[in-house]
Amino acid sequence: MSTLAYYPGCSLHTTAKELDxxxxxxxxxxxxxxxxxxxxxxxGNSAARSANRLLAAAxxxxxxxxxxxxxxxxxxxxPCAACFNRFQNANHAVGDEATATDIARVIGRPYEGGxxxxxxxxxxxxxxxxxxxxxxxxKPFRGLKVACYxxxxxxxxxxxTLAEDPEYPVHMDAVVRAIGCAPVEWDSKTxxxxxxxxxxxxxVVDKLVRKIITNARERGAEAIVCACPLCQINLDSRQxxxxxxxxxxxxxxxxFLSQMVGRALGVGEKQLGVTKTMVDASSVLAWPDGxxxxxxxxxx
Amino acid sequence: xxxxxxxxxxxxxxxxxxxxxxxxxxxCYQCKKCTTGCPVAPFADVNPAQIMRAVxxxxxxxxxxxRFIWLCTGCETCTTRCPMGIDVASVMEELRILARLDDRVRxxxxxxxxxxxxxxxxxxxxxxxxxxxxxxxxxxxxxxxxDTAKLGMRMLSRGKVRWLPATGSPxxxxxxxxxxxxxxxxERAEAKAAAAGTPPGAGGASTRGGAS
Numbered sequence: 171m172s173t174l175a176y177y178p179g180c181s182l183h184t185t186a187k188e189l190d191x192x193x194x195x196x197x198x199x200x201x202x203x204x205x206x207x208x209x210x211x212x213x214g215n216s217a218a219r220s221a222n223r224l225l226a227a228a229x230x231x232x233x234x235x236x237x238x239x240x241x242x243x244x245x246x247x248x249p250c251a252a253c254f255n256r257f258q259n260a261n262h263a264v265g266d267e268a269t270a271t272d273i274a275r276v277i278g279r280p281y282e283g284g285x286x287x288x289x290x291x292x293x294x295x296x297x298x299x300x301x302x303x304x305x306x307x308x309k310p311f312r313g314l315k316v317a318c319y320x321x322x323x324x325x326x327x328x329x330x331t332l333a334e335d336p337e338y339p340v341h342m343d344a345v346v347r348a349i350g351c352a353p354v355e356w357d358s359k360t361x362x363x364x365x366x367x368x369x370x371x372x373x374v375v376d377k378l379v380r381k382i383i384t385n386a387r388e389r390g391a392e393a394i395v396c397a398c399p400l401c402q403i404n405l406d407s408r409q410x411x412x413x414x415x416x417x418x419x420x421x422x423x424x425x426f427l428s429q430m431v432g433r434a435l436g437v438g439e440k441q442l443g444v445t446k447t448m449v450d451a452s453s454v455l456a457w458p459d460g461x462x463x464x465x466x467x468x469x470x
Numbered sequence: 471x472x473x474x475x476x477x478x479x480x481x482x483x484x485x486x487x488x489x490x491x492x493x494x495x496x497x498c499y500q501c502k503k504c505t506t507g508c509p510v511a512p513f514a515d516v517n518p519a520q521i522m523r524a525v526x527x528x529x530x531x532x533x534x535x536x537r538f539i540w541l542c543t544g545c546e547t548c549t550t551r552c553p554m555g556i557d558v559a560s561v562m563e564e565l566r567i568l569a570r571l572d573d574r575v576r577x578x579x580x581x582x583x584x585x586x587x588x589x590x591x592x593x594x595x596x597x598x599x600x601x602x603x604x605x606x607x608x609x610x611x612x613x614x615x616x617d618t619a620k621l622g623m624r625m626l627s628r629g630k631v632r633w634l635p636a637t638g639s640p641x642x643x644x645x646x647x648x649x650x651x652x653x654x655x656x657e658r659a660e661a662k663a664a665a666a667g668t669p670p671g672a673g674g675a676s677t678r679g680g681a682s
Contacts, residue, residue, distance in 0.1 A: 180598040184632045185625065211596045211638035211646075216544050217588035220566040223490065224657075225650035232646060272657075276649040326546035327557070336550050362509040362545035366588075369607065370580035371541065372617055374513045407621055446628050 175237040175246040176204035179253040186399035188443025192428040195441040213256040228276040230260035235281040245286035251398030254289040255323035290397040310350030317391035318342040321401040349434035356389040358382040363404040423451035480528030481668035489661035504548030514538040540579035596638030
């Protein structure tokens with residue numbers, strides 16, 4: 171049993187509830203104890219960095235200081251990719267002495283870095299480990315073809331995220347392989363989905379989403395696996411609108427990595443949040459029992 | 471956009487950007503790699519490379535007042551690919567901050583309003599109150615009601631809307647944000663004063679190590 175500090179972030183309690191519940195369930199099955207940061211606050215998201223740089227660095231630094239000094243833990247799980255990026259940015263920012271001094275003045279105590287920040291993929295890939303994960307699988311996906319979608323904030327910019335291969339990351343692919351999926355090679359795995367522009371520039375987002383999903387489909391994927399609440403909701407929710415303009419559009423199920431891992435570990439439907447997605451993903455989560463019957467999916 | 475016409479030649483904007491973001495915009499030699507990878511450039515008035523050039527020339531109209539800075543999603547592709555290691559996305563971020571400070575945020579770019587509402591919301595409650603953000607946005611932009619309502623209904627039926635705000639620790643948030651306002655405000659005022667009259671190419675002094 172290992173213990174990680176846990177920072178859910180705002181989305182996991184609203185738009186991405188299924189990420190929260192499925193992540194919790196997988197951690198329980200993988201013997202990782204999650205200790206939620208007491209009184210955690212918003213990381214500042216993209217709004218803080220567009221208004222006040224010091225606040226944008228100080229908010230996550232304040233949470234990291236809690237993890238280090240109050241909780242005495244070495245690592246924090248941050249399943250939201252946007253929060254993860256802000257936390258890593260705080261760790262990067264305190265490397266500059268003048269910035270670290272300003273941050274300490276703002277949060278009332280020094281934070282000089284050192285807390286490890288794990289995103290959704292890192293938790294399974296590094297904290298749990300692929301072998302340990304594979305050993306716990308009770309319902310493998312038996313060759314289901316999926317496209318692992320990393321989006322922007324898990325890997326970019328690499329000086330902040332410390333991603334090894336920001337243009338073509340493969341660690342999520344390794345995780346889905348451990349649960350029996352066959353990840354496809356595709357081109358759009360780190361393309362931008364349009365992020366919060368979906369609140370106001372839907373035309374732009376629809377074009378970006380359409381390109382990403384079309385590429386995944388052309389490469390044979392039966393589903394797209396995400397590790398970011400905003401990516402998931404954009405890819406999932408915009409398909410209804412895309413379909414209106416294109417009658418031939420075929421829906422693509424969009425799931426969180428934690429839902430896929432949870433299914434493989436035998437987590438129940440409620441905690442998986444099967445009914446939370448906009449595009450019906452129940453056939454993917456039931457695969458291969460009553461799953462989508464396409465020959466490509468049986469290739470393994 | 472007409473090319474080859476320098477509207478202004480001042481280093482003041484570049485100096486402010488350097489002071490705030492640590493980025494020296496004069497390192498850019500216009501290879502346009504940022505622009506090739508940019509997901510929103512096809513939908514904007516200018517592209518990232520043109521913004522970089524405008525900033526080098528001190529052309530505020532084509533940078534601070536561009537539509538582009540309010541379409542940038544912060545995807546960081548430009549920063550990741552720049553052969554000179556320039557944090558291009560941080561320049562876009564800095565332009566948004568400066569537009570705010572100088573009170574010249576474009577009123578016709580809805581994303582600017584959404585970022586502002588978002589900023590006020592999490593500062594008020596300690597956590598982002600999404601319903602408040604959306605409702606306030608719709609009050610400002612009634613034309614957006616049909617699009618937002620459709621998504622809202624889908625979210626509602628899946629239990630993804632939180633009616634009441636989730637308060638983190640509002641007092642803690644208040645203390646931190648007020649301290650940040652005070653320190654950052656002071657440093658930015660000093661940087662602005664110091665930047666005035668900077669000749670182009672001088673770049674100005676960096677007070678930060680490129681934190682964004």
